[in-house]
Amino acid sequence: MSGLLVKNFSVSHGAIAAVKDLSFTVGKGELAAIIGSNGAGKTTLLRALSGLIPHQSGEASWNGNSLLGKKPEDLVRSGVVHVSEGKSVIPELNVKENLALGGIWRKDKKDVALATEEVCELFPRLRERLLQSADTLSGGERQMLAIGRALIARPELLLLDEPSLGLAPLIIEQIFDAINQLRHKLGLTVVLVEQNAMSALKIADIGVIINVGSLVTSGPSQELLADANLRAAYLGY
Amino acid sequence: MLILDTFLIGLSSGAIYALMALALVLVWRSTRVVNFAQAGQAILSTYIGYEVMNRTHNYWVSVPFAIVAGAAIAAFVDAVLMRALEKRSHKGSVSEIAPVIATLGLLGLIRSLTGMIWGNAYLQYTSPASGKGYEISHHTIPFSPQNLIIVIGALVVMGVFAAVFKFTNLGLALRASSFQPEISRLAGIRVDRIRTIGWAFAGAAGAVAGALVTPTTYLSPNSLDLLLVSGFVAAVIGGLDSLIGAVLGGLILGVGFAFILQYIGTSVTFSAAFFILIIVLFLRPRGILGSKIGRRDA
Numbered sequence: 001m002s003g004l005l006v007k008n009f010s011v012s013h014g015a016i017a018a019v020k021d022l023s024f025t026v027g028k029g030e031l032a033a034i035i036g037s038n039g040a041g042k043t044t045l046l047r048a049l050s051g052l053i054p055h056q057s058g059e060a061s062w063n064g065n066s067l068l069g070k071k072p073e074d075l076v077r078s079g080v081v082h083v084s085e086g087k088s089v090i091p092e093l094n095v096k097e098n099l100a101l102g103g104i105w106r107k108d109k110k111d112v113a114l115a116t117e118e119v120c121e122l123f124p125r126l127r128e129r130l131l132q133s134a135d136t137l138s139g140g141e142r143q144m145l146a147i148g149r150a151l152i153a154r155p156e157l158l159l160l161d162e163p164s165l166g167l168a169p170l171i172i173e174q175i176f177d178a179i180n181q182l183r184h185k186l187g188l189t190v191v192l193v194e195q196n197a198m199s200a201l202k203i204a205d206i207g208v209i210i211n212v213g214s215l216v217t218s219g220p221s222q223e224l225l226a227d228a229n230l231r232a233a234y235l236g237y
Numbered sequence: 238m239l240i241l242d243t244f245l246i247g248l249s250s251g252a253i254y255a256l257m258a259l260a261l262v263l264v265w266r267s268t269r270v271v272n273f274a275q276a277g278q279a280i281l282s283t284y285i286g287y288e289v290m291n292r293t294h295n296y297w298v299s300v301p302f303a304i305v306a307g308a309a310i311a312a313f314v315d316a317v318l319m320r321a322l323e324k325r326s327h328k329g330s331v332s333e334i335a336p337v338i339a340t341l342g343l344l345g346l347i348r349s350l351t352g353m354i355w356g357n358a359y360l361q362y363t364s365p366a367s368g369k370g371y372e373i374s375h376h377t378i379p380f381s382p383q384n385l386i387i388v389i390g391a392l393v394v395m396g397v398f399a400a401v402f403k404f405t406n407l408g409l410a411l412r413a414s415s416f417q418p419e420i421s422r423l424a425g426i427r428v429d430r431i432r433t434i435g436w437a438f439a440g441a442a443g444a445v446a447g448a449l450v451t452p453t454t455y456l457s458p459n460s461l462d463l464l465l466v467s468g469f470v471a472a473v474i475g476g477l478d479s480l481i482g483a484v485l486g487g488l489i490l491g492v493g494f495a496f497i498l499q500y501i502g503t504s505v506t507f508s509a510a511f512f513i514l515i516i517v518l519f520l521r522p523r524g525i526l527g528s529k530i531g532r533r534d535a
Contacts (some may be wrong), residue, residue: 050423076425084423092416093409101413101424104406153425 002063003027003189004157009058011041011048018044020213021058026206028063031183031190033204033221035197035234041213042193043085046159049191050082051075062157077105079156085165087142089149091135095126098134098145102152112152119148122178140171147178157189158182164196172196176203197234201225209234242379243499244492249384251491252391256446257468258475258483259398263439264311266478267415267432268319269333274340275443276465277347278314280458282307282440283447284351287362287456296364300448307444308437314343315436320429351458359460364452387449394445395484398438402480411435415478463507467494470510474517476527485525489513 004026011019019041026032036042048055051072060067062080072082089098099119103112120127123144129137134145143163150158160179164172180203183190194200201207207224209216216234217224224230257275264272272278286303290296322339326332366382402408414421414428415435422428446468447461454460471490475482490513497509505512517525 052419052422072422073425073427076423081425082423084420088420088423090413090417090420093413097409097413100406100409101421101426104410105425105427149424 003030004032004191005059005061006049007059009045009048009060010056011044011053012056013044017056018213019048019210022210022213022215023058024206024208024215024218026189026191028189029183029187030205031180031192031203032206032208033197033200034191034193034208034210035195035200036210036216037195037234039212040210042210043161044213045210046082046161046191046193047084050080050159052082052084073105076153076155079154080159081150081153081155081157082159083146083150083161083163085161087139087165088146089134089137089142091133094131094133095137095145096130099126099149099152102149106153111154115152115154119151122151122182123148139167140175143167143171143175144178147175151182151186155188157191160190160192162193162195164194164199172199176200179203198225239499243495245378245380245384246499247492247495248488249380249387249491250494251488252388253446253450253464253487254467254471254490255484255487256391256394256442256449257464258471258487259394259480260439260443260446261468261472262475262477262480262483263435263442265472267411267435268315268336270319270336270340271469272314272340272439273337273465274314274343274347275439275468276459276461277344277351278307278310278440279443279447279464280351280456280461281310281347282444283362283451283456283461284355286444286448287355287360287451290362296452300445303448304441304444307440307442307447309440311440311443312433312437314340314440315433318343319436348458355458357457359455359457362448362451362456366452368453383453387453390445390449394442398442398480401438407431407434411438467510470514473514474524476524479524479526482524482526489517489525 007023009019009022010017022045034042034045047053049060049067051070055068067075067080099116103115106112125141126144126148129141134142137145147163163175176199179190179192182188192200192204201221201224204221206218207221208218209224209230211234217230260275261272264270282303285306286299289302290299293299318339319336322336326335364383364386366386368381368383370377370379370381402412410426410431411434414426414431418428446464450464467490471486472483474489475486490510493513494506494509498506
């Protein structure tokens with residue numbers, strides 16, 4: 001099948017089962033929001049999907065190819081790119097170098113240059129700060145840089161871990177706008193892990209709500225947003 | 238005049254310390270291991286240089302062989318020994334100390350191995366450059382063609398490293414993977430392979446140090462042990478994870494030694510290394526160029 005398929009997926013953190021028997025699918029070109037409170041297993045799920053940590057049982061595949069048992073650097077090369085939690089930039093490098101990192105391994109250097117240009121169009125603040133150390137960027141700019149670097153790899157499936165973490169509401173809106181724009185423009189499939197349920201579900205096609213590692217419910221995000229019980233129990237508003 | 242002379246003495250030994258410090262820093266920042274085996278690796282590559290010189294009777298031909306050998310030995314140590322240790326050990330305090338102990342073991346192993354092959358005699362590995370000081374207006378300065386070669390050789394290594402690290406994709410990958418291995422993986426960098434290349438660079442720097450310094454002394458299985466101590470002190474002075482810091486640390490230590498030797502005496506030289514170390518750490522605990530950014534582990 002095309003798209004992301006996660007089936008009976010379990011991941012352990014030592015003795016603790018962090019993700020339990022989780023199943024969901026994300027169609028090609030769709031944006032899925034994975035919603036859950038702190039400690040719900042969202043980050044663990046993404047880390048296992050991108051090969052950073054081993055899974056325990058179940059399946060996960062992208063366009064019919066298994067994601068499991070592969071190194072993160074190989075998954076990146078096959079179009080599955082994970083932007084990890086906490087503004088994943090390298091503070092010791094400048095903005096330009098951080099961006100370049102995303103395309104070092106790519107053969108098509110012309111396209112790397114083109115992708116870099118596109119990122120600078122999308123996030124003009126990065127262009128203004130190309131030679132500045134990433135250490136000097138604000139939280140929002142760091143998140144832009146992390147997403148920008150991921151885009152230079154020309155991903156098909158983008159796994160985003162809490163891009164809103166620690167950002168001001170106005171910046172969150174900007175970042176989410178950019179994510180929404182991107183997927184319409186580039187046909188990206190996006191898995192967006194978020195605590196910020198409202199903002200994420202607003203731009204998502206489907207929502208997957210998890211609680212202590214297990215699936216609560218999944219469905220079209222508009223339906224989830226309209227469900228009063230869910231709103232009270234899991235969406236927190 | 239005496240001050241200038243003393244500075245010149247310090248300059249060439251400082252250049253050697255700097256090379257050794259570079260080797261230690263390169264490994265430390267990518268692998269978080271203080272590579273005690275570096276002295277052994279350098280001695281092995283220098284013996285290989287010695288063998289090549291015995292056959293070709295040409296020092297200049299032997300040096301590239303020593304450098305390639307040093308790089309290959311280091312890459313082998315990382316790709317085989319370090320990788321295997323990491324696979325076998327789980328997270329915890331033992332897994333952090335095990336690789337360091339392993340490098341100590343490797344140092345002993347290489348030392349006895351070289352002793353078995355070449356014996357413990359003091360061998361001569363000589364460079365064609367004279368060890369006699371230049372004469373400037375009837376004053377013989379303590380700086381010989383041999384010293385000049387050492388300083389130039391060290392500068393060439395530093396220049397090549399600086400160019401590679403600053404201006405090439407390989408250099409960018411080397412820096413990124415050592416600062417933030419996990420983020421680098423997620424950017425598509427083959428961090429394991431890059432780390433082994435980093436070790437090879439370190440091995441090459443150590444080999445150059447061995448090949449340059451040995452003609453001024455002699456070659457024996459443990460003739461580079463003191464250099465390891467000086468290189469380590471220089472690396473710590475420089476902040477342990479800064480390449481520029483390693484170079485500065487080497488020079489500070491070399492010149493510091495020379496002045497202590499000149500004005501205080503030979504008996505304190507060895508303790509002087511630690512004295513300088515303590516002073517620097519007291520004034521700047523991170524070393525002069527140590528990074529202030531905390532490191533996230535993979």
